[in-house]
Amino acid sequence: MYGSIEFGGTKIKCAAFDENGKMTSDIWIDTGNPTNNLKKIGEFFKKNPVEKAGVGAFGPIDLNEKSKTYGHIQNTPKKLWVDFNLLENLKKEVCEKIGLVTDVGLSLIGESQKGAGLDTNSSLYLTVGTGIGGAYVQDGKLLNGYSHPEMGHISVERLKDDDFKSSCTYHKNCLEGLASGPSINKRLGKNPKDADLKEKPFKIAANYIAKAIYTYTLVLRPEVVIIGGGLINKEGFIELIREEFDKIKGDYVEVKTSEKYIVKPKLGNDSALIGGYLLAKSL
Amino acid sequence: MYGSIEFGGTKIKCAAFDENGKMTSDIWIDTGNPTNNLKKIGEFFKKNPVEKAGVGAFGPIDLNEKSKTYGHIQNTPKKLWVDFNLLENLKKEVCEKIGLVTDVGLSLIGESQKGAGLDTNSSLYLTVGTGIGGAYVQDGKLLNGYSHPEMGHISVERLKDDDFKSSCTYHKNCLEGLASGPSINKRLGKNPKDADLKEKPFKIAANYIAKAIYTYTLVLRPEVVIIGGGLINKEGFIELIREEFDKIKGDYVEVKTSEKYIVKPKLGNDSALIGGYLLAKSL
Numbered sequence: 001m002y003g004s005i006e007f008g009g010t011k012i013k014c015a016a017f018d019e020n021g022k023m024t025s026d027i028w029i030d031t032g033n034p035t036n037n038l039k040k041i042g043e044f045f046k047k048n049p050v051e052k053a054g055v056g057a058f059g060p061i062d063l064n065e066k067s068k069t070y071g072h073i074q075n076t077p078k079k080l081w082v083d084f085n086l087l088e089n090l091k092k093e094v095c096e097k098i099g100l101v102t103d104v105g106l107s108l109i110g111e112s113q114k115g116a117g118l119d120t121n122s123s124l125y126l127t128v129g130t131g132i133g134g135a136y137v138q139d140g141k142l143l144n145g146y147s148h149p150e151m152g153h154i155s156v157e158r159l160k161d162d163d164f165k166s167s168c169t170y171h172k173n174c175l176e177g178l179a180s181g182p183s184i185n186k187r188l189g190k191n192p193k194d195a196d197l198k199e200k201p202f203k204i205a206a207n208y209i210a211k212a213i214y215t216y217t218l219v220l221r222p223e224v225v226i227i228g229g230g231l232i233n234k235e236g237f238i239e240l241i242r243e244e245f246d247k248i249k250g251d252y253v254e255v256k257t258s259e260k261y262i263v264k265p266k267l268g269n270d271s272a273l274i275g276g277y278l279l280a281k282s283l
Numbered sequence: 284m285y286g287s288i289e290f291g292g293t294k295i296k297c298a299a300f301d302e303n304g305k306m307t308s309d310i311w312i313d314t315g316n317p318t319n320n321l322k323k324i325g326e327f328f329k330k331n332p333v334e335k336a337g338v339g340a341f342g343p344i345d346l347n348e349k350s351k352t353y354g355h356i357q358n359t360p361k362k363l364w365v366d367f368n369l370l371e372n373l374k375k376e377v378c379e380k381i382g383l384v385t386d387v388g389l390s391l392i393g394e395s396q397k398g399a400g401l402d403t404n405s406s407l408y409l410t411v412g413t414g415i416g417g418a419y420v421q422d423g424k425l426l427n428g429y430s431h432p433e434m435g436h437i438s439v440e441r442l443k444d445d446d447f448k449s450s451c452t453y454h455k456n457c458l459e460g461l462a463s464g465p466s467i468n469k470r471l472g473k474n475p476k477d478a479d480l481k482e483k484p485f486k487i488a489a490n491y492i493a494k495a496i497y498t499y500t501l502v503l504r505p506e507v508v509i510i511g512g513g514l515i516n517k518e519g520f521i522e523l524i525r526e527e528f529d530k531i532k533g534d535y536v537e538v539k540t541s542e543k544y545i546v547k548p549k550l551g552n553d554s555a556l557i558g559g560y561l562l563a564k565s566l
Contacts, residue, residue: 122428134502138428145405145421145504150536154498155440157456170535173440215437219417219502221428252453253433 003045003053003094004276006103007031007086009078009130014041016048017277024048026273034084042093052097054279056106056272057086059133063100063147071100099279102148103127103272105135107265110275111226112137115266120223124216125265126151128209129229132176136220143220152176156211162204175212179205181231197236203244206237210244213262217253224256228265238264286328286336286377287559289386290314290369292361292413297324299331300560307331309556317367325376335380337562339389339555340369342416346383346430354383382562385431386410386555388418390548393558394509395420398549403506407499408548409434411492412512415459419503426503435459439494445487458495462488464514480519486527489520493527496545500536507539511548521547 001024006013008031015026025048029040045053060074071087090098101109108117108125117123122138134151136143143149153174164187166177177183184192187201195202213225232238242258255261265271284307289296291314298309308331312323328336343357354370373381384392391400391408400406405421417434419426426432436457447470449460460466467475470484478485496508515521525541538544548554 136428138426139424141422141424143421143426143503145419146506146538147504149504150501153535154501155494157438157440170533211438215498216502218433218437219499220426221430221432223429250453252436255429 001048001050002277002280003048003050004106004273004280005041005053005055005090005094006106006272006276007055007057008103009058012037012041013273014044015273015276016045016050017280021274021277023273023277031078032080034081034086034089038089038093041090045094050095050280052099052280052283053090053094054099054101054106054109054276054281054283055086055090056101056103056276059102059148060150061086061100061102061148063102063144067147097280097283099283101142101144101279102133102135104133105142105144105148106275106279107228107271108135108137108142108226108275109278110267110271110273111228111265112140113278114274115271116226116263117224118266122220122222123224123226124220124222125226125228125271126209126213126216127229128179128227128231129181132180132229134216136216136222151212151216152180154212154215156208156215159204159207164204175208179208181229184231192231192234197234197240202234202237202240205231206240207244209241210248213241213245214248217249217255221253224260225262226265227262228271232264238262284331284333285560285563286331286333287389287556287563288324288336288338288373288377289389289555289559290338290340291386292341295320295324296556297327298556298559299328299333300563304557304560306556306560314361315363317364317369317372321372321376324373328377333378333563335382335563335566336373336377337382337384337389337392337559337564337566338369338373339384339386339559342385342431343433344369344383344385344431346385346427350430380563380566382566384425384427384562385416385418387416388425388427388431389558389562390511390554391418391420391425391509391558392561393550393554393556394511394548395423396561397557398554399509399546400507401549405503405505406507406509407503407505408509408511408554409492409496409499410512411462411510411514412464415463415512417499419499419505434495434499435463437495437498439491439498442487442490447487458491462491464512467514475514475517480517480523485517485520485523488514489523490527492524493531496524496528497531500532500538504536507543508545509548510545511554515547521545 451460
């Protein structure tokens with residue numbers, strides 16, 4: 001049996017998988033106090049014992065194996081989790097063998113092996129929701145140098161008439177600060193779900209996301225860019241991103257047509273949990 | 284015996300190495316007509332036969348192994364080389380077993396295994412000269428998704444009073460267009476070698492290079508950034524880049540002090556040829 005855990009900003013999802021990749025049991029827990037959360041996770045895996053588990057955590061988390069604080073959550077707005085030794089606690093409550101990556105990394109493992117990146121050797125996963133995060137995989141290996149990428153925080157060139165105050169406390173012009181869910185919400189003055197796609201903030205956000213994808217394309221050269229996260233469920237939004245991308249990219253680098261290059265996840269909400277199973281199996 | 288070839292914009296360097304990594308013979312050829320160049324390369328390796336060779340080529344070159352034009356030079360300003368089947372011709376003139384990467388990639392292999400990246404698992408090599416190019420290695424594997432990176436062409440945010448016309452024909456605000464050797468030359472109105480480092484174009488270029496390094500840092504998280512290329516030989520220039528980087532990076536991501544993070548190559552002009560030997564040996 002293999003375990004899989006996705007630590008999200010609002011929910012923690014745990015699942016147990018059998019040898020054939022069939023999910024046999026799962027549970028959703030509200031993200032809250034880490035001690036209580038870990039206790040509940042422990043209870044689930046007591047009922048569903050596993051030998052290996054793949055885990056995706058919200059960041060920033062120290063993923064530098066040489067570091068003394070490897071597996072610790074770092075400086076996050078979720079104050080209760082700052083400096084929490086996630087890896088150690090998971091080893092106590094779940095099992096000894098834990099594969100630890102970011103939440104985006106876990107989704108990417110799922111999508112690259114069983115979903116939208118199936119026929120490629122290299123794919124990028126971008127999540128656009130409360131925050132913006134990215135992960136890249138090449139030949140089955142996740143990009144993870146000193147630690148995990150922080151792709152959502154690269155600078156994007158502002159549109160001329162855009163004087164929106166970045167919602168990122170660190171960067172005035174970063175993608176997350178200008179185009180994440182909360183930024184679009186603030187720009188619209190309402191929940192993006194309730195707004196018409198023709199409202200300007202969607203086009204602005206699509207432009208910034210497309211600019212960032214062009215930068216990732218030049219630096220990483222992925223064969224496919226998979227975009228997940230809440231905002232992508234807004235009908236027509238991914239088409240807007242593709243339109244903006246086509247204008248920006250010009251003829252310089254060769255990529256597939258944007259319909260084939262910029263795509264939605266194929267495993268829907270299960271990308272991460274399936275990724276956790278695959279990661280566990282590879283340990 | 285192992286062969287190593289570095290295809291540069293002005294010179295092609297060929298070398299033969301023995302089993303212990305000692306260079307036993309080498310030759311420099313002026314980059315010109317590809318047929319003549321390949322003939323000379325063939326003559327060198329007839330006198331110095333090798334079984335395997337590592338090759339670094341100027342780009343753009345198709346490094347997608349699944350592609351029909353794998354190993355062909357692509358659309359370069361060097362008109363005679365456009366669509367030239369480099370790999371096929373090297374196989375005829377040098378040996379059957381050829382490892383092919385970009386020129387920057389070859390330097391990075393040398394530096395990451397025997398030079399400035401020795402104690403790291405992940406390093407970035409940036410060359411700042413006639414053009415600007417980058418390569419990234421993690422756990423001994425070069426980043427190469429759909430094809431090689433085009434890092435020199437990412438957008439950087441212009442300084443307010445900088446209305447210099449980009450020297451890149453494709454991008455108005457890309458790093459290469461604003462901060463490469465020819466760009467600084469044009470900004471100065473003279474060769475950078477003959478100019479005082481206090482002249483403003485150096486600080487402008489250092490700012491753009493530092494901004495790009497911050498983007499690469501967020502996307503790739505290298506443990507070290509090695510900068511080579513002609514401009515870095517300008518005394519004091521790398522210190523300027525570090526100064527600008529320290530201002531830009533703030534507290535968001537953890538990196539070493541800029542003196543340890545942004546460094547010069549340790550193998551000097553031999554990074555690429557030694558990289559070629561190491562690449563050949565790994566085949």
